[in-house]
Amino acid sequence: MLNKFLASGSRNLKIKILASLGLTLVLALPIQLFSLELNKDLHETQDLVSHTHEVMLKLEDINTGLTVLESNTRGYVISRNTSFLANHSELKISILAKLATIQQLTSDNPSQQQKIDQIRPYINAKVKFTDSTIKHDEQTGIAMISSGYGKQLMDTIREQLKGIEQTEIDLLQQRMEESEELSDYVNIINIITTLLIVLVILAAVVFIFIDINKREILESELRENESRLKQFFEALPIGITVRDAAGDLFFTNKQGRDTLHKIFQDGPTHNLQQLVKDHRVIKAGTDELYPLEEMPVMKALTGSSSMVDNIEIRNHDNSILLSEMASPVYNSQQEIVYAIAAFDDITNRKKEEFELKQAKKAAEESSLAKERFLANMSHEIRTPMNAILGFTNLLHRSPLDAEQQQFVEAIRSSGENLLTIINDILDVSKIQAGMMQLEEIPFGLKPLFESLQVLLQNSAHDKSLKLTINCQEQVPWLLIGDPVRLTQIMYNLIQNAIKFTSKGGVSVDARVKEQDLGQSWIEITVSDTGIGISQDKLDSIFERFSQATTTTTREFGGTGLGLTIVKSLIELQGGKISIDSVLGKGSIFTVLLPYKNASENDLILYSEQSHLEAGTVQLKLHVLVAEDNLLNQKLAYRVLSDMGFTVEIASNGSEAVELLKSGKHFDVILMDIQMPVMDGYEATSIIREQLTIDIPIMAMTAHAMSGEKEKCIAFGMNDYLSKPFKANELQSKIYMLLGADAASSETEFSPVVPAPTIYDLSYLINMSGGNTDFVKEMVNLFLTHTPIELDKLKQAVEGEQLAQVVETAHKLKSSVAMMGIKSMAEGLSQLEKRAKISSGLNTLKPLYEEVARIGETAIDELVTWSKAEIEA
Structure with a gap:
């Protein structure tokens, strides 16, 4: 009722108020619009005045800055007091920055822009002249000042600055006059507006009407909103x-x-x-x-x-x-x-999530099974491949006729190609599984290129090709990144270029594409004059198992994985690769990689390390061998001694740790992984974390599982070597750990006895350099200890002591492999695997009996060989 009464009583008032308000608006609106335009013009004019003042101040600052710069330069040249140069760089930057500010402030004035463009070269010349004066010796600096060139530049600059300033003064005067005129207009408008305020006060009465009207509207809207909100809630899913x-x-x-x-x-x-x-x-x-x-x-x-x-x-x-x-x-x-x-x-959603988790688990298990399969296949294939290549090299050095030499060379070439294919497949597998780890260590790009030149020169020479590898002087002497992966990338690209080039040459060039304080982008191009690639194949050339044509594999070989691996390694490092090629004329691969710039500390440490490493080869190294197998101990002792090293043996990881705790110094540690008391992983952790000793540690193990090397590195080891190892491989790795070059020291020995039916002593003979006495000693040790170990193995199998079976089989396996008893080594590997998965007596006993049978036969044959050697 109250609302109705208010609405009825205010009906006439509403008409009057609306009429008054309408009249006020009709009068006030044009005036206000005009006032707004005037105010806008006034503000713009005042802004221009401010800009002009700022330009004039900046011009004065430039003049002052150049004067101070010249004064400080004279002071330094005459007195050689470095305090004159304390703010030299900041002063130059400030001068150029102020000139840039002036250009920005006068961007709407073409005349001023032209004058600024004219004065900039003189200012730059003045700055460069002061820099040049400072860099020269005192006599030359005084001579440069006395030449008057600096004064001529300064006079020219001041004259041009005055021209710019005069233009701004003229503009200032004009703009001040405009500002005063507009200000007068604004005052008049403000007076008129003040008069209209009275009318605005009258318009306030309208609010009474608005309030009454709003109440009526709000009540209606509230009821509608309540109904609508309820509908919304009801409709929500x-x-x-x-x-x-x-x-x-x-x-x-x-x-x-x-x-x-x-x-x-x-x-x-x-x-x-x-x-x-x-x-x-x-x-x-x-x-x-x-x-x-x-x-x-x-x-x-x-x-x-x-x-x-x-x-x-x-x-x-x-x-x-x-x-x-x-x-x-x-x-x-x-x-x-x-x-x-x-x-x-979410009942159904949770069910789906559970099913997805199960599917993911199954997929991960499938991926893991694939990785294990690849690792096992790698091990199984590498073992006979190493034997094939080893015996082929030995056969190659024996007296053969021309046709036999040709056959041997074909076997060697095919074996190496097969080994390359295996390595490519494993690299792809590692990249797929995210197991490819990158290092960030200091390295020199120029020494790396020099090594590649030496490494690949023979391949190019064999095809009468010219190989040139250049590194521009602007490339930093030291970078932070992964030199091993860069070497792998460049080796693949250069070797690929050599393979597909029959005449002409291959050229490699490195330059700095972009550089700042934090990192350098290094661009490396590999150009060849080879067969080239058609345009329609360029997009797919980096795909797996892809070749440029269907005849490429048949004519040149390869798996089509090399460029895939290269691209993946480059992208892992945050870089990119591109190709430009013309069919029949050659190809250009362009690699762009980011590397961190080395700090001063990196440069100092790298220089000191390089200096120490350069003398390492001349030292007699003291090596600690942590190995529980007696035959492996003897072999390592003999091989390392022949290299000129002194050797100390620890039978387990605990003994190795105690030797280091006692203060004994060693240059390198060869650490077996699986040992009693304390294994190699635990020993390495103690050495790194508790003793905080950074001595190089190289893992030695018969395992070849995927990720084994990465696991060793994660525990703090520096490198990884599979057993049985080659003498030259061991020596190279030791020298690499210490930063020395062992290429000149590599030696291989030819066997002096034929391979017997069960055993093969070629490995021992090669490792000992043909020393028969050493071979006899190792055979006698094998004959003494193997029956004991076989008896331990028998008791463990019969007692179903699975852990003891694993330990004894693993320990015996390396001794057996050393004697070349492959069938027995394979049986021991199977026995070890079965015991790890908790197989019962029914599974283990037949395997053990087969291993024991082969062992007895080998022991009998070795006894016969030993007697024959004694009689000889």
């Missing part, structure tokens, strides 16, 4: 509940009612506490009651919002999983009166 401060159900939307109806056919329990007391709210995946205080609705009633997805509602045999999110609702006094919750049935 998720359940919504509102509970009061006591936890009682106040509102539920349609989706909420439908979801809860799945469990509660007769309707939900309205009180939340009662629902929990009835043991119907459970933590998903358990039989535990859901704590009332942890439920989002109860947290919301205490003032905090939360979300969970582990609520399970049970009713007899029915249950659903819910995710719920709840927030508090406040009244006008900021008191919590309700908690609003949104919930969703």
Whole structure:
């Protein structure tokens, strides 16, 4: 009734107020618009005045800066007092920065822009002249000052600065006059506007009408909004509940009612506490009651919002999983009166997540199985391949006729190609599995290129090709990155270029593409005059198993993995590779790689390290061998002694640690992985973490599983060598660890006895340099200890002591491999694997019996050989 009365009584007032307001607006609007335009013009003019003042100040600053720069230069040249140069660089930067600011401020004035462009070369010349004066000696510097060239430049600059300044003074005068004129206009408008304020006051009466009208509108809108909001809640695809401060159900939307109806056919329990007391709210995946205080609705009633997805509602045999999110609702006094919750049935989603996890687990197990298969296949293939290549090299040095030499060379070439293919496949597998690790160590690009030149020169020479590898002087002397992967990339690209080039040459060039304080982008191009690649094949050349044509593999060989590996290694380092090629004319591969710039400390440490490493080859190294197998101990002792090293033996990791604790110095440690008491991993961890000794450690193991080397490196070892090893390989790795070049020291020995039926002493003879006495000693040790170990193995198998079977088989395996008893070594490997997976006696006993049979035969034959040697 009150609202109706107000509406009726104010009807006439409404007309009058509207008429007054209309008249006021008609009068005030044009004036205000005109005032706004004037104010805008005034502000623009004032801004231009400010700009002009700023330009003039900057011009003065430039003049002052150049004067100070010249004065400091004279002071330094005459006195050689470096304090004159304290702010030399900052002063130059400031001068150029102020000139840039002036150019920006006068960007709307072509005349001034032209003058600034004219003065810039003189300022740059002046700056360069001061720099040149400072860099020369005192006499030359004084002569340069006396020449008057600097003064001529300064006079020219000042003259041009005056020209720019005069233009700004003229502009300032003009703009000041415009500003004063506009200011007068604005004052007049302000007076008129003040007069209209009276009319605006009258217009305030309108607000009474507006207020009354708003009340009527708001009441109508409120009713409509309440209805619309309810419709929105009802239409939401998720359940919504509102509970009061006591936890009682106040509102539920349609989706909420439908979801809860799945469990509660007769309707939900309205009180939340009662629902929990009835043991119907459970933590998903358990039989535990859901704590009332942890439920989002109860947290919301205490003032905090939360979300969970582990609520399970049970009713007899029915249950659903819910995710719920709840927030508090406040009244006008900021008191919590309700908690609003949104919930969703996630039963199907959880089921799908479980199925996805199972599928992911199965996929990961499949991937792991693939990795293990590749590792095992690598080991199984490498073992006979190493034997094939080894015996081929020995056969190559024996007296052969021309045809036999040709056959041997074909076997050697095919074997090396097969080994390359195996290595490529393993590299791709590592990259796929994310196991390719990158180092960040200091290295020199020029020495790396020099090594590549030496390494690949013969390959180019064999095809009468010219190989040139250049590194521009601007390339930093020292970079931080992974030199091993860069070598692999460049070796593949250069070798590839040589392979596909029949005449002409291959050229490699390196330059700095981009550089800042933090890193350098090195661009390396590999150009050849070979067969080239057609344009339609360029996009696919980096794909796996891809060749330029179908005849490429047939004519040149290869797997088509080399460029794939190169591209992957480059992208792992944050770089990129591109190719430009013309069919029949050659190809250009462009590699762009980012490397961190070396700091001064890196340069100092690298120089000191290089100086020490350069003398390492001349030292007699003291080597610690941690090895539990007696034959391996003897072999390592003999081989290392022949290299001119002194050797000390530790039978397990604990003994090695104690020797280091006692203060003994060693240059390098050869660490077996699997040893009793303390294995190689634990020993290395103690050496690195507790003793904090950074002596180079090289792992030696008969394992060849994927990731074994990475595991050794992760424990703090520096390199990895598979057993049985070659003498020259061991020597090279030791020298590489210490930074020396062992290429000139590599020696291989020819066998002096033929390979017997069961055993093969070629490895021992080669490792000992043909020393028969040493071979006899090793055979006698084998004959003494092997029967004992076989007996231990028998007792472990019969007693089903699986851990003892693994340890004894592993220990015996290296001795057997040293004697070249391959079938026995393979049997021991199988026995070790079966014992690791907890196979029973029925599985282990037949394997042991086969191993023992081969062992007895080998022992009998070795006894015969030993007697024959004694008689000889």
